[in-house]
Amino acid sequence: MRSETAPPAVPGVLGPDDVVATARSIVAQQEESGAIPWFSPTGGVPGHVDAWNHVEAAMALTVAGLREPARRAYEWLRSVQRPDGSWPAKWVLGEVTEPWGESNHAAYLAVGVWHELLMTGDEEFVRRMWPAVRRAVDFVLGLQTGRGEIIWMRNPDGAPSDHALLTGCSSIYQSLRCAVALAEALGEPEPDWELAADQLGHVVAAHPEAFADKSRWSMDWYYPVLSGPLRGEAAARRLAESWDAFVVPGLGCRCVADQPWVTAAESCELVMALDAAGDRDRALELFRTIQHLRHEDGSYWTGWQYENQRHFPGDRSTYTAAAVILAADALADASPGARLFKEIAGRPLGPSTAADPIACGCGVFTREATPTPGAY
Secondary structure, three states, rough: OOOOOOOOOOOOOEEEHHHHHHHHHHHHOOOOOOOOOOOOEEEOOOOEHHHHHHHHHHHHHHOOHHHHHHHHHHHHHOOOOOOOOOEEEEEEOOOEEEEEEEHHHHHHHHHHHHHHHHOOOHHHHHHHHHHHHHHHHHHHHOOOOOOHHHHEEEEOOOOOOOOOHHHHHHHHHHHHHHHHHHHHHOOOOOOOHHHHHHHHHHHHHHHHHHHHHOOOOOHHHHHHHHHOOOHHHHHHHHHOOHHHHHHHHEEEEEOOOOOOOEEEEHHHHHHHHHHHHHOOOHHHHHHHHHHHHEEEEEEEEEEOEOOOOEEOOOOOOEEEEHHHHHHHHHHHHHOOOOOOEEEOOOOOOOOOHHHHHOOOOOOOOOOOOOOOOOOO
């Protein structure tokens, strides 16, 4: 097992102590079970838990050196996985409120476990989590269509939804690449998973008609870059196409193009997308900009409604704090997991030759919910 690594620092923006304070704001909202909700009860209204944002928060805790609460988070998630490999879409105070299973929620466990292996070198942890990862991937691939996209959810009666989501499928692409790396690390290679990832990556990169139209949401803009299906010139073109629609100078990235609301989580994910695309100067500037949402205790306001000049929706969310920490780590490029959005197992995270429509055999093919990985 690796020794502890120092929390990341972004000179002139955040120091290591700042990052730890942000991580402690996540732990302060962690439930006794180990679950990490979006936010603690405010005004009598508790925040919900979903598997995707829960994993993201656990990853951030590990980056900040808070391993014990991170491990409690993973253990809780392992303990509540359903037999089909999925998790309920939402819990509130331990009670399931939305029972269907979402594909990108299930897939993201592989990213978290791979990240934990990179950060700690703990193979025993990976072997303990591996059966859950395998069941989750089986659930996800059971929702893949013949063309390659992955349907966003399966209902409790077993019926799948009728559409796929671009943000979710982009995230699943990265998850499958991490699952493949885990399988190889354990000596249990899964070539079919790699083929499924390549086919999915091709559809994300080349077939927008495969997805429900959620283009007003910024995540549908940058997630194909953040999660790897687009790299190089294609990534640069995509980021340039909608930059003015989503980025508000001096404030950050909008959540949706038609609302005067910038959000720290989307801004920090865009920071990581820019960094992965090699645009480090704009990544650093955007990360510096979004610090206006930092609270004195190290937590972050979810967003800022700049016409009304108020924080909106009025909470300081754990997933926002997590996104800040992961962005800081990517920019610092110092921890073993800092390149998570750039490479998997030393190989660039992006399209491979197998993603060619002929090479992968997928042929040549003539987009209800907010497109947030944790909120589908």
